[in-house]
Amino acid sequence: MSKPQRKPGATDNLLLLLALVPYVLDRGEVSVAEAAAQFDRSEADIRKAVELIACAGVPGENLAYSHLDLFDIDWDLFESEGTITFWNTVALDHQPRFSAREASALIAGLQYLQAHPAYAGRGDVNEVMEKIRKGSGRGPADRIAVGAPALEEHLHALNQALETRVSVEMKYHNKRGEALLRVVDPVVLEARDTQWYLRAWCHERQALRTFRVDHIESLALTHQTHEGRESFLDDISPDLFEPSEHDVTVTLEVHPGTLPLIADYLPRGYQIPAGDKPVHVDIPFAHYGSLTRLVASYPGVIRVMSPLSARTAVADFAKAALSHYS
Amino acid sequence: MSSPAATINPEDRLFHLILALMSTTHGLNKDHILNTVRGYREDSEAGMARESIERRFERDKDALRELGIPLEAIIPPEDDGNNKNTLYRIPKGDYELPPDIRFSSPEIALLNVAAAIWREGSLSKEARIAQVKLASYGLVVDEAMVGFAPIISTRDPALSALREAIDQGRVVEFDYLKPGDTAPTARKVSPFALVNHEGRWHLYGLEHTSMKEKTFLLRRIVSGITTLAEPAEPSPEDVARTALADLEAVWRRNVARIKTTPGSDAHAVLSKKPEAVVDASTITVHYTDLAIFAGELTAFGMDIVVLDPPELKELMRQHLELLVADHV
Numbered sequence: 009m010s011k012p013q014r015k016p017g018a019t020d021n022l023l024l025l026l027a028l029v030p031y032v033l034d035r036g037e038v039s040v041a042e043a044a045a046q047f048d049r050s051e052a053d054i055r056k057a058v059e060l061i062a063c064a065g066v067p068g069e070n071l072a073y074s075h076l077d078l079f080d081i082d083w084d085l086f087e088s089e090g091t092i093t094f095w096n097t098v099a100l101d102h103q104p105r106f107s108a109r110e111a112s113a114l115i116a117g118l119q120y121l122q123a124h125p126a127y128a129g130r131g132d133v134n135e136v137m138e139k140i141r142k143g144s145g146r147g148p149a150d151r152i153a154v155g156a157p158a159l160e161e162h163l164h165a166l167n168q169a170l171e172t173r174v175s176v177e178m179k180y181h182n183k184r185g186e187a188l189l190r191v192v193d194p195v196v197l198e199a200r201d202t203q204w205y206l207r208a209w210c211h212e213r214q215a216l217r218t219f220r221v222d223h224i225e226s227l228a229l230t231h232q233t234h235e236g237r238e239s240f241l242d243d244i245s246p247d248l249f250e251p252s253e254h255d256v257t258v259t260l261e262v263h264p265g266t267l268p269l270i271a272d273y274l275p276r277g278y279q280i281p282a283g284d285k286p287v288h289v290d291i292p293f294a295h296y297g298s299l300t301r302l303v304a305s306y307p308g309v310i311r312v313m314s315p316l317s318a319r320t321a322v323a324d325f326a327k328a329a330l331s332h333y334s
Numbered sequence: 335m336s337s338p339a340a341t342i343n344p345e346d347r348l349f350h351l352i353l354a355l356m357s358t359t360h361g362l363n364k365d366h367i368l369n370t371v372r373g374y375r376e377d378s379e380a381g382m383a384r385e386s387i388e389r390r391f392e393r394d395k396d397a398l399r400e401l402g403i404p405l406e407a408i409i410p411p412e413d414d415g416n417n418k419n420t421l422y423r424i425p426k427g428d429y430e431l432p433p434d435i436r437f438s439s440p441e442i443a444l445l446n447v448a449a450a451i452w453r454e455g456s457l458s459k460e461a462r463i464a465q466v467k468l469a470s471y472g473l474v475v476d477e478a479m480v481g482f483a484p485i486i487s488t489r490d491p492a493l494s495a496l497r498e499a500i501d502q503g504r505v506v507e508f509d510y511l512k513p514g515d516t517a518p519t520a521r522k523v524s525p526f527a528l529v530n531h532e533g534r535w536h537l538y539g540l541e542h543t544s545m546k547e548k549t550f551l552l553r554r555i556v557s558g559i560t561t562l563a564e565p566a567e568p569s570p571e572d573v574a575r576t577a578l579a580d581l582e583a584v585w586r587r588n589v590a591r592i593k594t595t596p597g598s599d600a601h602a603v604l605s606k607k608p609e610a611v612v613d614a615s616t617i618t619v620h621y622t623d624l625a626i627f628a629g630e631l632t633a634f635g636m637d638i639v640v641l642d643p644p645e646l647k648e649l650m651r652q653h654l655e656l657l658v659a660d661h662v
Contacts, residue, residue, distance in 0.1 A: 107402020
């Protein structure tokens with residue numbers, strides 16, 4: 009699992025308690041370190057959770073907590089060796105069900121995965137879906153469906169390049185519309201909805217770059233292997249578009265309802281304002297090629313306010329295209 | 335075993351509430367819970383106002399439901415409308431995964447990847463809870479996630495509210511702006527399913543005015559979602575998959591012929607569309623929504639010309655004229 013982004017709250021801690029009990033029961037004995045790794049929490053968090061469970065129970069006959077109705081652990085082993093083992097448990101002994109909401113997220117996720125080359129051939133995806141349906145709580149578990157992203161012909165080759173760690177030679181159309189020949193070491197293949205992106209170490213630029221897979225005209229695996237570029241993953245910003253100092257800042261007028269559609273372009277942490285009045289946002293662009301594409305995708309909805317050169321670029325772009333239809 | 339109330343943290347109280355409610359067959363009433371369960375009992379004994387303790391109990395019930403814990407409230411038939419007699423319990427069989435369902439390591443790994451797809455946005459909370467539950471199986475997940483990181487964006491502001499309404503089975507109202515219209519119209523809908531097709535979210539449901547099942551594109555919902563108390567009409571079987579299949583059928587039916595500049599970006603992108611047919615510089619592609627597809631094509635500027643169908647050609651012309659008018 010990925011590193012938690014935030015400080016765990018009471019709900020996270022409660023969930024840890026509920027998950028820790030069947031986990032330890034299934035294994036018999038677990039070290040604090042193993043449990044910490046399994047749940048992606050600190051050893052201190054695990055110790056705190058075990059201490060809480062070890063004193064927990066249900067009020068018995070006399071409406072007070074007595075030792076028979078309490079959890080019990082091997083305290084000596086826990087304190088001397090950091091090993092968790094239960095002597096007595098109360099009420100909880102099995103893994104919790106998935107709620108209908110969790111189940112529908114998992115099922116929709118599995119449907120989407122079926123399109124990826126690494127999973128498409130797997131026979132067990134439908135079986136797992138069926139298990140999740142059966143193992144979910146009350147309520148509709150099938151109210152979300154996700155259409156599979158199209159199987160891009162390049163995905164198979166890129167997947168193979170990732171697995172065998174070979175460099176790839178490709179012809180790529182950049183945002184300016186220029187066709188470039190590039191040799192890259194693939195690091196990660198990402199999909200946002202139906203759009204696939206390749207993050208790769210670019211030999212020419214000597215830097216990590218993001219390439220849209222559908223903008224790759226052709227590609228070929230080379231015989232050149234590399235040592236793996238995974239170490240760069242930690243440095244990758246979650247934004248697909250990284251600002252640079254050479255960017256031109258353009259002021260756009262946008263209807264608030266349209267802002268989520270262009271979220272990839274918005275400044276980090278931008279709060280979408282309430283109301284239905286058009287708002288002005290300043291967005292940096294590396295060149296007017298990507299600006300005209302963005303504005304042209306939402307005609308009448310996004311307008312360029314300034315600078316004048318940006319307005320002219322959009323008008324010229326549209327006039328040139330319009331000549332085809334008159 | 336009683337400690338000062340201040341030292342009992344919320345997870346401790348909630349954990350004890352779960353244990354107590356799972357250990358009872360017939361259920362416990364509120365008085366019993368507040369006087370005996372750790373966390374409540376201490377507060378009651380310390381003389382905290384009854385009202386605050388009861389409010390906390392209400393919040394705790396919500397917290398358990400958020401985690402998908404099946405908390406049952408049984409109202410006795412002779413009840414006088416006072417919830418004093420309501421009995422609460424968590425049936426063990428509803429809480430636990432059925433014993434015949436077990437997961438293998440590769441299955442857990444697969445489910446973890448499926449959950450990670452939602453790591454951004456409004457479904458990330460459920461996905462995170464599911465991942466902790468998956469971790470409780472104690473299987474070592476060694477399938478490499480490196481090299482593959484799909485995300486489905488859930489940024490549409492209406493998505494959370496619609497999910498909530500679907501789960502609760504309630505009718506919603508919103509303003510919807512159809513392409514070509516200048517003003518939105520108010521819609522009243524029994525929401526059935528949320529469907530992501532070509533990367534866009536759609537609501538499928540029964541529209542009350544027309545009494546017809548319809549698909550609404552979330553990005554065309556221009557108001558907030560108002561959830562009414564009115565219960566939704568029952569949804570048909572397997573509704574999400576049917577709705578998705580409907581959208582795919584529309585996609586298949588709609589065909590456009592486009593001439594592209596050879597070697598251009600437009601040519602590279604359009605020829606990679608699913609099931610695109612390339613004949614020299616002319617590409618035949620499928621599309622779902624006329625207005626959205628026209629927007630996509632407009633971004634290619636002078637590198638494309640739409641040949642067919644005429645309504646797409648006309649819309650392209652209108653889009654480009656609008657762009658010129660807005661920027662000169």
